[in-house]
Amino acid sequence: MVEPALTESKSKALFERAKKILPGGVNSPVRAFEPYPFFVECAQGSKMYDADGKAYVDYCMAYGALLLGHAYPEIIEAVKNQLAKGTLYGVPTEREVEFAELIQKSSPCMEMMRLVNSGTEATMHAIRAARGYTNRKKIIKFEGCFHGSHDAVLVKAGSGATTFAAPNSLGIPEETTQNTIVLPYNNIEALEATFKREGYHIAAVIVEPVLANVGLILPKKDYLKNLRKITSANGTVLIFDEIITGFRLALGGAQEYFNVKPDMATLGKVLGAGFPLAAFGGKREIMQNISPVGKVYQAGTFSGNPVSATAGFTILNILSQKKNQIYPKLQKNTEELTKGLIDLAASHKVPAQVYNIASLYQIFFTDKPISDYACAKNSDLQMFTAYFQELLRQGVFIPPSQFETCFLSTAHTEDNLKFTVNSFDKALAAASKTRHPQ
Template sequence: MTLYERAKKTLPGGVNSPVRAFDPYPFFVECAQGSKLYDADGKKYVDYCMAYGALLLGHANKEILEAVKAQLPKGTLYGTPTELEIQFAEAISKASPCMEMMRLVSTGTEATMHAIRAARGYTNRKKIIKFDGCFHGSHDNVLVKAGSGATTFGAPNSLGVPQETTQNTLVLPYNDVDALESTFKAEGASLAAVIVEPVMANVGLILPKKGYLESLRKITSQYGTVLIFDEIISGFRLSLGGAQEYFGVKPDMATLGKVLGGGFPLAAFGGKKEIMQNISPVGKVYQAGTFSGNPVSAAAGMAILDYLSKNQSQIYPKLERCASELRKALADQASAHKLSVQVYSIASLYQIFFTAQDITDYACAKHSDPALFSVYFHELLKQGVFIPPSQYETCFVSAAHTEDDLKFTIEAFDRALFAASKTRNPP
């Protein structure tokens, strides 16, 4: 029996997260090192999924492994505080402009759930705004027109989430200042929070228009609404200080995860002291977690923050150069193969859309041709390049990718785009 047939018997769809499933079946990983994944059949892949953006330094990074190995014999979970948690929170606060106080949690889903609760508790208001296609994890408040797997598998609104729960979640198009202004005019006094991915990375890659994040900042300040940047992807990836530093816009709160844990389960939510001081046991907003701030994840997180703060002046420009080289190669080759595409990159993120239309929001992203993306994905896979299997995800470059990896990838792009062009224009 294949691993997939076996997996399907105990795991829905054979996977532990829907984004991992693709037709005809996903490959099962045996091990990983640097920029490569090795599957159970011994095949090697250059990896641009990088655990959906969690691995900025690549797989099995030496510094992180050493930090974790040093922690393991000292214990894996204590149920009582450690100095490491303080050091770690101090390091996050230093790197990330808005994080005056924070709570460490285990996943991004927890972080956004608690950030929204903290904002509601602080403002004593109920409604929140999220943006069409932004993904903030899989809890009830934000599973409304959500991106990532929720879009890929056609369920941006999930069964099992009562309408009563989501009636306080207003959904607006991203990059649309007029929609923002008219909603605030009508609802401003009841809006607790606006939660946004400052760069949308869960419906492909969509960049904020010039001035858009500044408009969000201005209008939320005007109405006393808490601005939450969901930096689970952009944090420590756009720059050490995330999108806040990259764009120079400081939100009231932020959520961090993925890169922050160095490949271990760890996330954080935090922001202004006056908001965070309402969290239990100081205030009446309840939040708790058995594994929160666990010493193994915190040791991994501390190791990556240390590494990034010491090497930021080399690492971020190098990552940006690599992603932009991949973007340019995709755009040039698509044009050579007479395919209409849009290709975007920022810092270490890039993605292609198979459409002639510029992509500024989720509605535009849906114009990308899924059949062409599927040919492109499967052809890359055949050649040993693994990207996230859905158009509604983003590709991630890591510090472990080498010049040889890029050369190999660019050659694979050419064959994949040629295959896509043949589907469009069969001989």
């Protein structure tokens, strides 16, 4: 039995109230955890403060959205200035154009794009654009990849869908997902066999280039390059869902990091700097089919709104100007943190696999390497819960599920990292007490 981290508190009372009006007491399932989530009062830099005044060093960073930490002054200032000029116009602004031009500079595959409000919208419309362009119905997604919560992709989906045992959601007619082929990630043979069988019916392959919604799983050597080759040979649109990897692995995301150019990409999270914003885009010949130029319909009242676009434009300018300092420093800090975690896991004799890339990391409690969804699901979840609860008690917040990834920001200080490694020590001790024989 894992001892919960929180006892009587204002958060508990708020959660009781919330449960009466919001399903599960939350507005997104990943926010619900046992015995109840803490309710945030405010946040600054690397830390969040709850309704009882307790501070947490934050490695969730709004599920990766906050690369520069909470309430980054330059972004807040730019948004304040925009607020005074209006929040929504329903007609275009210069800001949207200069912002899109800046995105295109860092993600050259996006010859044309559309701004939208969430990652879910971005992947939904990218798939529609790929189907419209190819005039084919089928798509391939991979087990454990999460592409948002729309019908076509909620099949063996990661993140909250796996955490809460609903990888295939109720409410989605099977006719809707019968054109979604689900394959294991990192398995090029399975992909080749599928393309051999029905390659010319497959409109798109959508993939998280690095799996970050079932813990963290890295692509095997040349996996993405082979994915590129096979899709090109079959006239299938390759979509990199870079909602997490975009602006995290590098300024140009996974496309730059692995030097593989997809036909389309989706961006979100970091791109909006804490505001609702995402984008989908790709080759001109595909995007020219979007309404009003072509017959693929896509629209949105809030799309490209000046507040989100200003936040996005500001962060992209910062990242473009300081990329040579920001990305190496984030990687160094992540390596330092994960080294601490690996060393402590060994000293507590805890079976552990720790993965990291750029500013992402995660631990799995198992002695077997993790290369796909099936392996991730076989790690010891009870140990993870004990580890999470003890970190929370210590004042370190990581995403509450094994099927998520931890994120560093530029706001994490050397002191934060030392404090966290100290907390890892206690959390791994707690985890080792619940150990299942494997």
